[in-house]
Amino acid sequence: MADSPSHSQSPAAAPRIDWAVFLPSLVVVLLAGGYLSLFPEQAESSARAAMNFVTSRFGWLFVLVGFGAFVFALWLAFGRYGQVKLGKPDDRPEFSEIPWAAMMFSAGIGIGLVSWAFVEPLYYLSTPPLGVEPHSSAAVEWAHMYGQFHWSFIPWALYAIPAVPVAYMLYVKDRPVLRISEACESVLNTPGRQRWKPVIDTLVIIGLIGGAGTSLGLGVPLVSAFVGELFGIPDSLVTRLGVLAFWTLLFGASVYRGLHKGISILSDINIGLAMIILVFILFAGPTVFILSLSANSLGLMLDNFTRMSFWLDPVDRGGFPEAWTLFYWAWWVSYAPMMGLFFGRISRGRTIRHLVLGVIGWGSLGCGSFLAICGAYALDLQLTGALPTVDLLASQGIPATVVEIVRQLPLGGLMIAVYTFLSFIFLATTLDSAAYVLASISSHELRGDQEPARRNRLTWAFALAFIAVGLLIVGGLKTVQSLTIITALPLIPVLLLLCVALLRWLKQDFGAAVRKPVLTLPADNQGGETGRR
Numbered sequence: 001m002a003d004s005p006s007h008s009q010s011p012a013a014a015p016r017i018d019w020a021v022f023l024p025s026l027v028v029v030l031l032a033g034g035y036l037s038l039f040p041e042q043a044e045s046s047a048r049a050a051m052n053f054v055t056s057r058f059g060w061l062f063v064l065v066g067f068g069a070f071v072f073a074l075w076l077a078f079g080r081y082g083q084v085k086l087g088k089p090d091d092r093p094e095f096s097e098i099p100w101a102a103m104m105f106s107a108g109i110g111i112g113l114v115s116w117a118f119v120e121p122l123y124y125l126s127t128p129p130l131g132v133e134p135h136s137s138a139a140v141e142w143a144h145m146y147g148q149f150h151w152s153f154i155p156w157a158l159y160a161i162p163a164v165p166v167a168y169m170l171y172v173k174d175r176p177v178l179r180i181s182e183a184c185e186s187v188l189n190t191p192g193r194q195r196w197k198p199v200i201d202t203l204v205i206i207g208l209i210g211g212a213g214t215s216l217g218l219g220v221p222l223v224s225a226f227v228g229e230l231f232g233i234p235d236s237l238v239t240r241l242g243v244l245a246f247w248t249l250l251f252g253a254s255v256y257r258g259l260h261k262g263i264s265i266l267s268d269i270n271i272g273l274a275m276i277i278l279v280f281i282l283f284a285g286p287t288v289f290i291l292s293l294s295a296n297s298l299g300l301m302l303d304n305f306t307r308m309s310f311w312l313d314p315v316d317r318g319g320f321p322e323a324w325t326l327f328y329w330a331w332w333v334s335y336a337p338m339m340g341l342f343f344g345r346i347s348r349g350r351t352i353r354h355l356v357l358g359v360i361g362w363g364s365l366g367c368g369s370f371l372a373i374c375g376a377y378a379l380d381l382q383l384t385g386a387l388p389t390v391d392l393l394a395s396q397g398i399p400a401t402v403v404e405i406v407r408q409l410p411l412g413g414l415m416i417a418v419y420t421f422l423s424f425i426f427l428a429t430t431l432d433s434a435a436y437v438l439a440s441i442s443s444h445e446l447r448g449d450q451e452p453a454r455r456n457r458l459t460w461a462f463a464l465a466f467i468a469v470g471l472l473i474v475g476g477l478k479t480v481q482s483l484t485i486i487t488a489l490p491l492i493p494v495l496l497l498l499c500v501a502l503l504r505w506l507k508q509d510f511g512a513a514v515r516k517p518v519l520t521l522p523a524d525n526q527g528g529e530t531g532r533r
Helices: 019-038 040-078 097-116 120-126 137-150 153-171 196-231 237-257 260-284 287-310 320-345 352-384 389-407 412-441 454-474 477-488 491-514
Strands: none
Touching: 019 040, 019 196, 019 454, 040 153, 040 287, 040 320, 040 352, 040 454, 040 477, 040 491, 097 196, 097 260, 097 320, 097 352, 097 412, 120 137, 120 352, 120 389, 137 153, 137 287, 137 320, 137 352, 153 320, 153 352, 153 491, 196 237, 196 320, 196 389, 196 412, 196 454, 196 477, 196 491, 237 412, 237 454, 260 287, 260 352, 260 412, 287 352, 320 412, 320 477, 320 491, 352 389, 389 412, 412 454, 454 477, 477 491
16 A cells, blocks of 8 residues: 555645544444543453343354355456456556465454464364353363454455455455455445445454554563563553553554555565564474474364364353354454455455465464464463463463463563564554544545545544553453454445345356356267267
8 A cells, every 4th residue: 555645646636634534433432431441440340241132142143244245255366257356457466475375364363363372272162152061171172162263264254255345346346445445346336335335444444443442552562561561561451541552652653644554564574573473482382282282273174164164062151152252253344344345455466266265264273373382382381380370361361371481481571672662563563554534434435446535544543542541441251252243244234235236246247258158079979988078
């Protein structure tokens, strides 16, 4: 994405704020942030009640959408339209494979994976799914595998689904407008239906606020804990608010000084650093145990993939699907429009098959590797007695547990410094990309080579920070999860609308070209040698 508007455009052509989308979205965000900050106890109670209502009434919808997205993505890749090129006949891919994969992985994971890679298996060890006995050998295997399930095929399929119609809109239909509503054009093609466009974009913004707010609610405490450990500062609410304020000021400076390229470079450095850390943990830790448990988890997941995809525990109602699977599916749905806009934007010249399989394949490989290596290391500390990670998690929470786990690595002090930098930049890139997309959606006629107005982008950065402040004041994992699930529900119809719109475009443009006639042998060749050539 460009760092500044083209020098050739006139001031009148500069991107303008779309007030029909901007104002309703901002009002909802300010009301939600104010409610969280001013009435934390009531907000926590309301969030829990809303989450219970959505998960108890619509859990079936989330699992159907998740598995349906995976099946639809495979059909797009291997079906009749898989070879459709997202561009003109002579268009070549804008980015080579490795940089393309790195950009997708960097945008798709954010601070969330850094927060959960070590501790998610520890939660599952104590409260395993499917009636497995806690802390048993089976619980260890399921605990290591289940996080990889939550971060692999279905999540990245949810990201791939909106990316295809966005890329099709940009590079086949030549409509360089970075808005989800524009990708629904083949359905919203009458004056009456056109009125739904601002509604769709507003829902996308609210959902993205919920997803990004969740990332911040989980990420800021982690960064604060590492900063406190590194500089000997107590990890308190004041420290967390200070970390958030410092980053917000840093982002404000980047907007006005044109440092978007700098943030992009830091993002690339971050991915390389994350890979170096993984290799270090693999070889400095219990290498054979990590590799053996990872291979075992791959088989366990493939063997139980369909069962886990639909498991809602409707009889015993132990709470595992609501607390974890439905939360994750909602989180991915919240981010799906943003990922669709970004992945579609960087996929010019690729085929639908290449885009879909690249998103699912590279994303699942990256997340699976992260969770397999870090999760196995954390479980090994628990099983060998080197560190009581489960008790530590129960008593001190996620940030303190991650800090202690990293401290156990060789060169622990250096690794804490490296992990602090990794976490901080992941937090920065999460907010930077989210604010960019929010500003893009709430702009009029923003071309792919333009950047949203500075005040628009800066407003959304502060709005995200405002939501994060509210979540930090309320505290608690349940409240953070509730925000995601509540804001994701209205986005499900938007994703379905994108699928219908894409199918209409494909049928109109390529239907006749891919329609295959029934093949038969001529009557005089039936059973003959020439008929079997």
